[in-house]
Amino acid sequence: MKYKNKSKNIFSVGIFVFPALFINIFVILIPAIITFILAFFEWDGLNVPQFVGIKNFVTIFSETTFFNALLNNCIWLFIFLTLPVIMGLISAEFLRQTKWNFLLPVFFFPTILPIVVVGLIWKFIYHPIRGLGKYLNVVILGDPSIALYGIAFANIWAWWGFLCVVFHSAIQGISKELYEAATLDGANKWQEFRYITIPQIVPTLVFMEIMTIIWSFLVFDWVWVMTQGGPAGSTELLATLLYKKSFYSYKVGEASAIGVIISIFGFLGISLYYYLDKKGVEV
């Protein structure tokens, strides 16, 4: 009887888990394994792959384009660990204090727009002849020293609203008594934010920062739509470099090696998550 119940439980659990498990195995796990294996092969995408050991990694690490792309990803990471998070926090706190929750969907709206659409719109906005760019003294997407920041700005415009919603949700879970007590003690709005809001939503904050680390190394679409890695490689990221190696240079092995390197950064982000969890930090 006990055995029958256990089988029945496993079966019922399996029915619910199996579809997602199936997708994870065939859409994520198997391609990831194949990519990892291909990183050690020389393959043009057409003929039979040839085993070359770590040659692809050696080649990539000897190219300045790789380090340039890695640096751009790090810059991107720094920007997204700070600016949109600060904007999301401040706006969420603003909504808490004013109770103007009708603004929430307004803030969130850019997040639901397709990236290709938003990227193209911003590309037109920046255009020096047809867009608002003609009123600026600088061609944002054409200047190698600032093009990456121009793209990041467009991404922040579409992203900070999501963080606002996430932080706003977290803030809803904070006990109101804490704020009441603080008010009675004479705390001002800034002190409420600094000493109550932020400490209380640290788990959410840490989680979003860790996810940002992972997402920063996956960025592709924004850059591809707006500049394709130009001008002169100044907006090249690891993902765009991977794409070009695979589809333009016919070097699937090297592209896979870059994919492995990108996943290492993702792995580091997840490791940080578990490390903090183990250390007792609420995540």
Added chain:
Amino acid sequence: MKKSLGWFLMVVFLIVTISVFGEKVKITWWYESVTPTSLKAIEDNLIKPYEDTHPNVKIDILVKNQLQEVLRTAIIAGEGPDIIMTMGPAEANRFAAAGYLLPLDEYLTKYCLTDEIPDIFLDIGKVGDNIYSIPKSIESMGVIYNKSLFEENGWKKPTNSKEWIELLNNIKEKGLIPIAAGNANWKPTNEHYVTVYLNHYAGPENVYKALKGELSWSDPIFVDAIKMLKSDFKNFWPDYSIYSVLTQEDFVPLVSMRQSAMFIVGTWGFQWLTDPNYWPSNDEAGWFPFPNLREKVEYPIVDIGIGSTLSVNKNSPNAEEAAEFLMWILTYKEGIGRLLRDFPGEWIMPVEIPEEVVPSDVDPIFYEHVQIQYNLLEKDKYGYTTWTFLGPDTWQWCYEGIEKVWLGKITPEEYMKKWDEIFQEELKKGLVPPVPERRENSQ
């Protein structure tokens, strides 16, 4: 009950029979990104006439953005369209070498096309002893200019370096951008300028030798060509920051509206001249071959390229029908003639088109260009475009590396040195497309 079952089975049998034997042969063709007007031109001038004369065949033409990427993925999965359209011989030959394309020799011989198509265009589609692709668009580089503007200012078409620089300076003094250009929606646009400067400074014979591995790309003659390009780009092109955000929708109207005087472009540029979105003014446009930039290089020459090729997918269930359709296109001169009018610049096939089938309303400048291109080709007065005759890595360095030269990040010497390193590596691996032999005493 038994009788009803019998009738039911007979009906099912009939339905299956009709669907199997009555079904048309469907030939799929993935086409690169194209405007609806141009797609209609292909449907009206090629597909419908073929279907009308071959009622058992249906041609399914599908426009695919990012054709290069989706095509390769589909082909290696054993799928893909019946007609394979690639960006040029370098790509087509890779598919052929990997065994994905059908040899076309027997079909070309059957329709006597091996006698009609010039050897240069048959040889370039060869891998081993077989021909696997035929050019769909034979193109060459040149200059499209605002003819009305030139006439009003008394500017002459330049034929040599001195006249070229003089013209550019005169235009600049007028407050115009001498050369309109932009690479925002096609980064490899950079190679168009590299192509003309290499060929028209170093000379086609030296480019030929380099492509055969008989002359180093880091030879001073090529370095000097790039030095000249660097200087001219700085002085006469739009500022790099503007250049990298302009598309042809931006810079072609600049020429029409007299904010710029000309643009350097391949044959495909002629399709813009018939579109009022690109050429909104009533000014007349003209074309001239790019001038030669060194005394010893003869004028005129054209830099020949193959913009795209057509092949047959070996794994296609309708490979034979697809091959027959391709051969029919090459022999259907009326259709190709009408495409000279309806889709100028994109359907210049390597067959002779009789004058009588060319519509009288073909853009005369474009038709003049096609004639000049053909005549110069016949006389071996041609150079080599980088997108047709380089391997994929050298090609990528060609258009990416030149930006570093323009921005002063590397010198022309460093650019050509790296070019040579990559090229020699690809030559060893057999990744450089075949270069047809030049006749002796050709330029």
